[in-house]
Amino acid sequence: MAALLDARAARRRFVAVNFLFWFPTGLYIPVxxxxxxxxxxxxxxxxxxxxxxxxxxAGLELPTGxxxxxxxxxxxLAASxxxxxxxxxxxxxATATWVFALAMVLKGAGRALNSGPAEAWYVDTVHADLGPDADLRDGLAxxxxxxxxxxxxxTILGGLVPWLLGLGPDLGASLQRATGGVVPPLSVPLLxxxxxxxxxxxxxxxxxxxPARPSVGLRAVLADVPRTARAGVRLATRDVMxxxxxLTMAAAGSALGVVELLTPSRAADATGAASSGAVLYAGLACAGFTATALGNRxxxxxxxxxxxxxxxxxxxxxxxxxxxxxxxATAATRTVGxxxxxxxxxxxxxxLASPCLNDFLHRRTDSSGRATALSVQSLALQLVGALSGLVAGVLPGGPAAWLPGVVGVSAGALLWLRTRETPKAPPATEAPATDARDAVETPR
Incomplete structure (x- = not known):
């Protein structure tokens, strides 16, 4: 398959699409x-x-992949x-609860539709330009x-804008009058x-x-999507790497499950009030996203x-x-640092782990199942994260509540002890290619 873009251009566009998808999420997190x-x-x-x-x-991860x-x-991606x-x-x-519920369904569906296709597009494009052995880690990072x-x-802007509107009563009142009271300052970040x-x-x-794809009828789509999803699950269970x-993504889910559940109340306990705890947690969330970006790089x-x-x-x-x-260790104390x-x-x-994990994953999958494999990965993280949070919620407070994450990540670390990097093995469905650029036939 001839490359439609070179690897450098694909990387720039991949970075842009990731930023544009997640920036709105950051805007509404604080409000x-x-x-x-x-x-x-x-x-x-x-x-x-x-x-x-x-x-x-979670329910749409595999079908959308x-x-x-x-x-x-x-x-x-456009549908998402x-x-x-x-x-x-x-x-x-909205003002009615059922409208909020419908919005959550649509938001969840959009999140599932976005889980994997952009990264699959990037990998397919790089493979078409540089071959299947191209180093993906830098672009993924x-x-x-x-x-x-x-x-x-x-997150910073989403919290700052309503606060600034609140500081100026005339500005906030003007906004309310101009929109008939429909758009309060808290709605501005979502809009x-x-x-x-x-x-x-x-x-x-x-x-x-x-590349142009052959037209596919609805009946063929309804048959091919479940078949592709089953192939992704089989790959996840049968391929050792x-x-x-x-399992490592599941371990990450166990960590996120307890951290996201316990940190807000921990922040409130540290400051002595729910309102000030919310401010501290917003700062922590921003610091966490920044730390993730640093680890990626x-x-x-x-x-x-x-x-x-x-x-x-x-x-x-x-x-x-x-x-x-x-x-x-510090759960029973009020020390913040x-x-x-x-x-x-x-x-x-x-x-730090994410780009390396995904680099290995893309070396074990071909274009026909790459988005599905990423969806299985996301599903493992979400399901174990939810389970970890539920277990932490019923455990006694203090250090015990953090144990699901500690145990899960310990098990994840053991998976990578005394191992050697596994060479790429072509998936069973991938036909031999006479040229490196032909190794991936269909973009994800």
Whole structure:
């Protein structure tokens, strides 16, 4: 397959698409709960709405990954952006709970549609330009770092804009009058996110070229998507390297599950009030995204220094484990400094591991199943993260609640002890190629 773009241009566009997708998410993170509460939604109902989002995203991971492998990356990514536009606008303007629930479904579906196709497009394009043995780590690291930077910047701006509008009563009142009271300051970040998602759709349609695919009828799509999803699950269970990658992502999910559940209340305990705890947690979230971006950028360098991607993953797992150990050890105290350091270490380690893991994954899959494999990976992280959070929630408070993450990451680190980097083996479905550029026939 001839390359439509060179690897450097593909990397720039991959970075841009990641930034544009995740920036709106950062914008609404600081205000979403506050907006729902301001509209009269109870805390229990807000939790249920978040569950609707998570279950929708998890339930659609495999079908949407298979859909991307069957009909192409660009159409699926554009659909994810359209759903995000509608979901954010609905959340910003709605007043009824059922509308919020529908917006969560759409948002979850958009998240599932985005899980994998952009990265698959990048890998397919690089393979077409440089061959299947091209080094992917730097591009994957830049893409992941762009996502983290987008979340960090979005979180800062999403919290700052309503605060600034609140500081100027005339400005806030003018906004309310101009919109008939429909758009309070808390809605502004979501509407800005919807506008950014429109730019995302335009970028996807213009900047991510794909080779023409044969037209596929609805019946063929309905048959091929489940078949592709089953093939992705078989690969994840039968290929030794892919199985290790999936289990490592599950271990990452166990860490994220406890950190995201326990950190907000830990911040409130440290400051002595829920409101000031929320401010501290917003700062921590921004610091965590920034730490992930730093880990992403250090990943290729770590692999070179360690002389192996596998050793780099082991180093990353040990950093995450150290961070969790610090959080666990300080859980019964009110000391903030060591706990913040532990939190940062967790996210640096997670960012460090991601590009190396995905580099190995792309060397074990071909274009026909690459998006599905990434969806299986995301599903493993989400499901174990949810389970880890549930277990932590029923354990006694203090250090015990952090144990699911400690145990999970310890098991993940053991997977990478005394191993040698596994050479790329062509997937069983991949036909031998006479030229390196022909090794990937169909973009993900």
């Amino acid at each position: 979403q709960v506050l907006l729902l509460a301001d509209r009269g939604v109870s805390v229990a109902t807000i939790a249920a709405l978040f569950a609707v989002h998570s279950l929708t995203a 298979g859909l991307s492998d069957v009909i192409g990356r660009r159409a699926v 952006g359209v759903l995000s536009v509608v979901a954010l606008a609905m959340t910003a303007l 830049r893409g992941s770092a762009a996502s983290s930077v987008a979340l960090a910047l979005g 800005a996110g919807a506008a950014c998602s429109v730019l995302y759709v335009v970028h996807v349609l213009i900047a991510l070229p794909e 892919v199985r290790r990658i999936m 250090l990943s290729p360098w770590t692999a070179r220094v360690a002389r192996s991607g596998e050793r780099a993953i082991l180093v990353a797992e040990l950093i995450v484990l150290l961070g969790l150990a610090v959080l666990c 060591p706990a913040v350091a532990g939190y940062i270490l967790v996210y640096i380690g997670l960012g």
